[in-house]
Structure formats: C-alpha cells, structure tokens
Amino acid sequence: MTSPSAPVPSRATDAPAEQTGATIRAMRVIQHIITAVLLGIGAVRAIADGAPGFAVVVVAVSFAGLYAAGALSQRRRRSIAVWWLMGLAVVWLGMLVVSAEFVWLAFPLWLLAGYLLRGWLAVLFAAAVLAAVVAAPLVHGRALGAADVIGPLVGGLFAFGIARGYVALTREARERERLVASLVAAQAESAQLQDELAAAQRHSGAIAERTRLSRDIHDTIAQGLTSILLLARAGDTAPDRDRAFGRIEALAQASLVDVRRIVAELAPAELDEQALPGALRRLLARLSDDTGIAALLQVDDDFPTLPTPVEVALLRTAQSALANVRRHAEASRVVVSLSAWGRSVRMDIVDDGRGFDTSTLPAAAPVGGYGLRAITERLRELGGGLDVESTPGDGTALSAHIPLSAAGEG
Numbered sequence: 001m002t003s004p005s006a007p008v009p010s011r012a013t014d015a016p017a018e019q020t021g022a023t024i025r026a027m028r029v030i031q032h033i034i035t036a037v038l039l040g041i042g043a044v045r046a047i048a049d050g051a052p053g054f055a056v057v058v059v060a061v062s063f064a065g066l067y068a069a070g071a072l073s074q075r076r077r078r079s080i081a082v083w084w085l086m087g088l089a090v091v092w093l094g095m096l097v098v099s100a101e102f103v104w105l106a107f108p109l110w111l112l113a114g115y116l117l118r119g120w121l122a123v124l125f126a127a128a129v130l131a132a133v134v135a136a137p138l139v140h141g142r143a144l145g146a147a148d149v150i151g152p153l154v155g156g157l158f159a160f161g162i163a164r165g166y167v168a169l170t171r172e173a174r175e176r177e178r179l180v181a182s183l184v185a186a187q188a189e190s191a192q193l194q195d196e197l198a199a200a201q202r203h204s205g206a207i208a209e210r211t212r213l214s215r216d217i218h219d220t221i222a223q224g225l226t227s228i229l230l231l232a233r234a235g236d237t238a239p240d241r242d243r244a245f246g247r248i249e250a251l252a253q254a255s256l257v258d259v260r261r262i263v264a265e266l267a268p269a270e271l272d273e274q275a276l277p278g279a280l281r282r283l284l285a286r287l288s289d290d291t292g293i294a295a296l297l298q299v300d301d302d303f304p305t306l307p308t309p310v311e312v313a314l315l316r317t318a319q320s321a322l323a324n325v326r327r328h329a330e331a332s333r334v335v336v337s338l339s340a341w342g343r344s345v346r347m348d349i350v351d352d353g354r355g356f357d358t359s360t361l362p363a364a365a366p367v368g369g370y371g372l373r374a375i376t377e378r379l380r381e382l383g384g385g386l387d388v389e390s391t392p393g394d395g396t397a398l399s400a401h402i403p404l405s406a407a408g409e410g
Contacts, residue, residue, distance in 0.1 A: 031108060031111055032071060034107065034108060034111075035067060035105070035108040036064075038104040038105055038107060038108065039060060039063060039064060039104075039105060041101075041104055042060075042095070042099070042101045042102040042103075042104045042105060043056050043057070043060045043101075043102075045099075045101035046098065046099030046101040046102060049099060049100075049101055051098055051099040051101070052098070055098045056098060056099065059091065059094055059095040059098050059102075060095070062091050062094075063088065063091045063092065063095060063105070066084070066087055066088055066091060067088060067108075069084075070084040070085075070088075081116050082116055082117065085109075085112050085113065085116050085117070085125075088109065088112070089109060089125070089128075089129070092105055092106075092109060092132075093132060096132060096136045096139070097139070099140075100136040100137050100139070100140045100142065102136075103132075103133045103136050106129050106130070106132070106133045109129050110126055110129060113125045113126050113129070114126070198377060202377070202381075221255050221259060225255060228248050228251050228252060228255075232248060275305065275306075275311070276306060276311045276314060276315060276338070277297065277299050277303070277338060279311075279315055280297050280315070280318055280336055280338070281297050283318060283319065283322055284296070284297055284322070284334075284336060287322055287325070287326060287334070290326070291326055293325065293326075293331055293332060293333065293334055294332060294333045294334070295333075295334050295335075295336070296333075296334075296335045296336070297335075297336050297337075297338075298335065298336070298337040298338070299337075299338045300338065300339045300340055302340060303338050303339065303340055303345070304340055304345070304404070306345060306404070307404070309382060310345065310382060310402050310404070313378050313379055313381075313382055313384070313400075313402060314338075314345070314347050314400060314402070316375065316378060317347065317375055317378075317379065317386070317398075317400045318336060318347065318349065320375055321349045321398050322334070322336075322349070325349075325351050325353065325396075328353075329351050329353025329354060329355075329395075329396065330353050330354050331351035331352050331353030331354075331395070332352060333351065333352050334349065334350065334351040334352075335348075335349075335350050335351075336348070336349050337349075337350075343403055343404050343405055344384075344401055344402060344403040344404060345401070345402055345404060346399060346400070346401045347399070347400045347401075348397065348398070348399045349397070349398045349399075350395065350396070350397045350398075351395050351396055352395045353395050353396060354392070354393060354395075355390040355391050355392050355393055355394050355395050355396050356390050356392060356396070357390075357391075357392055358388060358389070358390050375400075379400055379401075379402060382402045382403075383402065383403045383405075384400065384401050384402030384403065385400075385401060386398070386399070386400050387399045387401075
C-alpha cells in the first residue's frame with residue numbers, strides 16, 4: 001500500500017549487466033595471467049635451450065614492460081592501442097630472433113588482435129603472427145613438422161574466436177548500460193510528469209474552490225454588508241428609524257448565517273461539534289455496529305488540541321483506512337491510536353485481518369473510497385507522510401504522521 005516515488009530499475013534489470021561486466025573483467029585478468037605465464041615459460045625454455053641469458057632477459061623485460069604499460073592504461077584511445085599492439089609484435093619478433101621458444105607469446109597477441117583490430121586488418125595480423133610462429137623454428141635451423149603448423153593454427157583460431165567473443169560481450173555490456181540509463185531517465189521523467197500533473201490538479205482544485213468561495217461571499221455576505229452600509233447611511237434621515245435598524249439587524253443575522261454555512265462547508269461534518277478523538281469514536285462505533293468488528297480508540301493523555309487542517313487530514317485518512325477494513329480486511333479487531341511525539345502527532349490504525357503483499361499493490365489503489373495517492377498528498381501538503389506495513393495473513397498497520405509546526409498549533 002505504499003506509494004512509490006520515482007521508480008528505479010529492478011535488480012532483475014541490473015543483474016545481467018553486472019554479470020556481463022564481471023565476465024569481461026575476469027577475461028581480462030585471465031588474459032594477463034596467461035601472458036605472464038607464457039612469457040615466463042618462454043624465457044625459461046629459451047635459456048635452457050642455450051640462448052644468451054642477457055639477451056633473453058632484455059627482450060623479456062622489454063615485452064613485459066610494454067605490455068604492462070598498455071594493460072594499465074584503461075582509457076587509451078583505439079588508435080594508440082593499435083600502435084601499442086604493433087609495438088608488442090615488433091618486440092616479439094625480436095624475441096623470436098633470440099629464441100624460437102618465445103612462439104608461446106603468439107597466443108596473447110592473437111587475443112589482442114581479435115579485440116583491438118577490425119575486419120581484414122585483424123585477419124592479416126593474425127595470419128602474420130601465424131607465419132612468424134611457423135618460420136621461427138626454420139630461422140633457428142630446426143626441422144618443421146606437421147605439428148608445428150597445425151598446433152599454432154588451431155591455437156590461433158581458438159584465441160581469435162575467444163577475442164571476438166570478448167568484443168561481443170563488451171558491446172552487450174555497453175548496450176545494456178545505455179538501455180538502463182535510458183530506462184532510468186524515462187522513469188524519472190515519468191515521475192516528474194506525474195508530480196507536475198498532481199500539482200496542476202491541486203492548483204486547479206484550489207482555483208475552483210477559491211472561485212466558488214469568492215462567488216458565495218460576493219453573492220451573500222458582500223451583498224448583505226452593502227445593504228447594511230446603505231441602510232446605516234440612510235438611518236438618520238429615514239422616516240421610520242426603528243424599522244431601518246430592524247432591517248439592518250435582519251441583514252446582519254442573515255450574513256452571519258451565510259458565514260457559518262461557508263465555514264461549515266470547509267470542514268468535515270464530523271468535526272462540527274466534536275474534536276478529532278470524538279469523531280474517531282463515532283466512526284469506530286459505527287464500524288462495530290455495522291460489522292461486529294471490535295474497534296478500540298487509544299488516545300494519549302497529553303494529546304494536544306490540533307489545528308483544523310491537521311484534524312481534517314487525519315480524519316480523512318481514518319475514514320479511508322476503516323472503509324478498507326470494512327470491505328477487504330476480514331478483520332475481527334481494529335485499534336486506532338492517537339499519540340503526540342515531540343512536535344508531531346501520529347495516528348496508527350492496526351487490524352488483524354488477512355493482510356496483503358504491499359509490493360503488488362498499485363500506487364493509485366483505492367483505500368476506503370479515497371486514492372492512496374490522494375491521502376499521501378494530503379498528508380505531504382502538511383509536511384507529514386503515510387507508512388503502511390502488511391503481510392499476507394498477518395494484518396495491516398497504517399501510520400499517518402504530521403508535524404504540528406506545518407499548520408500552526410491550535
């Protein structure tokens with residue numbers, strides 16, 4: 001029964017994007033680990049194969065430094081990233097000259113090519129790396145077998161496919177982020193439009209009420225006062241002064257009746273002859289007589305006299321809630337409590353009815369003939385609010401609170 005403010009995307013909407021982002025981050029970490037492991041394996045095998053240790057260390061450190069510089073640069077432009085990849089390829093070719101064991105690093109180069117390069121450029125780069133892998137043993141005087149060609153070919157295709165999948169995941173994550181941002185903006189705009197519509201409706205209602213009041217005052221009180229003024233001015237020269245003053249008294253009495261009628265129309269009839277606790281007792285007694293529900297009113301001993309706007313708002317809220325208890329709750333007992341806490345007053349309405357799931361209730365659902373949104377707006381106009389708690393099978397608790405300073409103390 002709560003009235004939601006601006007709607008926000010659900011966890012179901014955010015979860016896929018979060019999972020995709022986590023997958024992308026995991027793939028990046030795995031790529032860095034693979035590169036470091038293959039670099040270490042290549043360096044160890046190169047030294048074991050008799051390559052000059054100093055040269056192996058120099059080329060390995062150069063490759064590692066250049067790779068780390070590019071990997072740690074999270075905001076690099078694509079053009080710079082392409083040149084970074086080309087630089088890695090050049091350093092790697094130098095490493096192949098030192099030792100053919102560095103062919104292992106072709107795998108991360110294929111991964112990077114599939115991610116950074118597009119179209120035929122990516123294919124050509126991958127083919128060039130494959131050619132270097134196949135040629136490396138020949139450069140160092142080794143015999144070339146079928147495995148030296150088929151193995152790198154399968155590995156290259158596998159790495160290139162993984163990289164293209166990585167690109168697809170990245171695009172999907174960005175598209176989800178864009179869609180979620182659009183959804184949030186649309187929901188915020190919708191909430192703003194709803195607030196503006198509610199404000200326009202309140203303003204229109206206020207204008208209509210002011211128009212009605214001005215018309216009533218003009219047609220009754222103003223006309224009576226005008227007549228009284230004219231009679232008073234002519235009183236000294238009137239042939240029958242007693243009759244003139246009698247007419248003045250009659251007009252004044254009629255104007256007073258009109259004033260009382262207009263004032264009565266501005267306040268609920270239940271509050272004409274009794275304060276809020278009395279009006280609530282009458283509502284609860286009527287509820288008990290009509291339905292047999294045990295109804296109880298609890299009022300703090302120090303409960304203050306309230307301003308009329310506050311009494312009206314709390315009474316309307318109680319009427320709505322009790323009507324809902326009558327129609328839907330299937331309750332056997334309801335308790336209404338009035339309490340004062342600091343500079344605010346609170347009215348709690350608790351029943352032992354069947355309750356409901358508050359998350360499934362529409363924001364504009366009717367409550368006792370009054371829309372929940374209207375009740376909430378009435379309380380918010382006085383600086384207060386409405387809280388509703390309910391669980392299926394465990395009753396409902398409604399709490400309305402209003403600061404006394406919002407309407408001036410009575």
